Amino acid sequence: MPDHNQTAPGELEVVRRFINTWSFPNDTREETDALPELARAPEGWRKVFPHQSRSRLDALGRLQRLRADLRTACQGEASSDEVLNEWFNSAALHVKTRWIVGATKLMIESSEASFVGYIVAVVANAIASGEWARLKTCPDCRWAFYDHTRNGSKRWCGMTKGGPDGRACGTIAKVTAYRAREAMKGGVA
Numbered sequence: 001m002p003d004h005n006q007t008a009p010g011e012l013e014v015v016r017r018f019i020n021t022w023s024f025p026n027d028t029r030e031e032t033d034a035l036p037e038l039a040r041a042p043e044g045w046r047k048v049f050p051h052q053s054r055s056r057l058d059a060l061g062r063l064q065r066l067r068a069d070l071r072t073a074c075q076g077e078a079s080s081d082e083v084l085n086e087w088f089n090s091a092a093l094h095v096k097t098r099w100i101v102g103a104t105k106l107m108i109e110s111s112e113a114s115f116v117g118y119i120v121a122v123v124a125n126a127i128a129s130g131e132w133a134r135l136k137t138c139p140d141c142r143w144a145f146y147d148h149t150r151n152g153s154k155r156w157c158g159m160t161k162g163g164p165d166g167r168a169c170g171t172i173a174k175v176t177a178y179r180a181r182e183a184m185k186g187g188v189a
């Protein structure tokens with residue numbers, strides 16, 4: 001059975017949800033940005049991010065820049081290091097030890113009381129734990145999903161249209177590749 005679970009573990013899911021406030025749905029193929037509306041209406045914001053409030057440091061433009069940079073960083077390119085480091089500086093991240101269930105754990109936190117600070121700290125902790133590498137964006141529609149496959153080889157957001165968030169990106173790519181192969185065969189014969 002295809003795995004339609006795209007949800008990221010723990011707080012990384014908030015990051016995934018944040019990235020996906022921008023989308024490029026397969027049916028409309030139109031860029032859709034839910035962030036301006038969420039920033040305008042606090043009750044809408046609370047529905048999407050029930051545990052993280054917005055502060056005055058979370059201007060819409062800053063949120064949109066962070067979101068665009070995170071989506072790019074999810075593609076796992078070396079050039080994203082610099083971009084992420086800038087956000088880590090901007091949100092004044094620092095390291096702390098915390099006693100959690102009988103052991104000292106290292107936690108990365110932001111000195112900034114803001115949504116941006118929260119998101120950036122979650123990203124940093126996810127890089128440290130290795131989970132960040134499994135948060136990916138679909139090469140076709142840019143939807144962010146968490147790769148639950150054993151070997152971390154998932155590339156497309158959904159292989160079939162099934163499931164609540166089902167999209168057809170992988171299927172479209174497969175059909176295109178199949179047609180290209182068939183066309184090649186036709187050309188040779």
Ligand SMILES: [Zn+2]
Nearest residue numbers: 138141157169
């Ligand atoms: Zn996709």
